Amino acid sequence: MRQKFLWLILFALFLPINLWALTAEEIMKKSQAAFLYSGKDFKARIQMKLISSGGQQRIRELTMLRKNYGELGGEQKYFIYFFQPADVRNMALMINKFPKKDDDRWLFIPAINMVRRIAAQDKRSSFVGSDFTYEDVSGRDIEDDKYELVKEETFGGKDCFVIKSMPKGAGEDYSSKLSWIDKATFLPIKEEYQDKRDELYKVFTADEIKDIKGFPTVVKRSMRNVQTGHRTEVLFLKSDYDLNVEDSLFSERFLKNPPRKWVE
Template identity: 60%
Template sequence: MRTLFVAASIAMSLFLSSTSFGMGAEDVVKKSQAAFLYPGKDFKARVMMKLINKDGQERIRELTMLRKNFGEPGGDQKYFMYFHQPADVRDMTFLVWKYPRKDSDRWLFIPAIKLVKRIAANDKRSSFVGSDFSYEDVSGRAVEEDNHSLLREEKYEGKDVYVVKSVPKASESVDFGYKLSWIDKGSFIPWKEEYYDKRGSLSKVFTANEVKPVQGFITVMRRTMKNVQSGHRTEVVYSDVKYNQGLSDSLFTERSLKNLPREISR
């Protein structure tokens, strides 16, 4: 069904498009987001993050991450995170309600003072738990915020990819000037993304290092974001990945921050 749709849209855009490439750049990006950020109805994984500086010194972040989609790909999502490491933040929990068209709502439970606090941060610039990923890198950026264009089609490490250039429409709201993505023609997983700063020099590089199907969903098990200017990088490894567990809505509420539901500690 999906391939049929893709084939149809390729045929359509071949016929119609002014870009002269296979399909419209915006469609490619939309599909890529659906495959990369929205697979399944819900999702659970153990996430190990290594924040590594230029000299190889590491900081560890280990957490359990749950995600549930509300609506179609590209729509609202809720995330629940439970930290295991570093030791002094054990039991810290973090809830994110993500809306594609405005800043997310976030709550954090701080066990030392037994307090749930709402946190406001700028998705576009803030780092995700001190890593080289911004919140937006983790949860995505609304497709219509950028002008997308298909630069070319090529082979990336033996795979057929689209190379898409995305230029933010409101440049003052973000830190980068434009982004290039190497998107798999079959799975629509982004193999590589290059972020360029406003001076036009390369600033950050995302790579998907290991990809495998889990319950039929193509999943990026290992990924890296490297800040090429500072030499700092973040390596992320997923394990215990499970889709469609039937996570309940009540899990993604302020209440469960303090009183961890069994579904998570399990």
């Protein structure tokens, strides 16, 4: 009994040491796994509000399906079907995301019943005109940044690591990013992007987190460009994991004619 108690104490002592031992890069890896790789697959009905500094709103409504292939941080496939606005209704976008190389992207244009590959070199380009980039949707290669654990602090009532990420290559739209990573869930609670002149540029916040099938999920988030005043608010209206999304969904056939059960 006494021996067991000692083991427990040892174990308890060891836990925080273990956490302390996580490098900044490992924290970001765990964060990406929690934020963008949870479950075998994932489905959400997503509503995006693009709000200009003058308050004018544009709506994007879509269903997003994701399936993981390989290890965490590895290849993923995305299927995105648009409901709104009217000029993109029934359009569908398929992305094969590969770490360390360009994505494959295909777009289906219903008016002429055409599937076309689209050039996708810039992962930092805007996703459907919003303040989020393709990388914000599907993740950035961990190897593309250098990381530094700046501090630990309580933010929004949560114990957080504060990590600074700096792109290794030139030519990115930001020079550094500060991320507040919740120690309990490893989800990013807030991120601040600094531009090339080291001025605050974009701010990401996770505004609501729900537990779905045991996976903490950011169901409300926003990205604000503090320099232009434009912001994008995103609601995950329906989210679910481990639905056994078939591999065959990610095909030209279903891009042109998506099965209702997956896009509804």
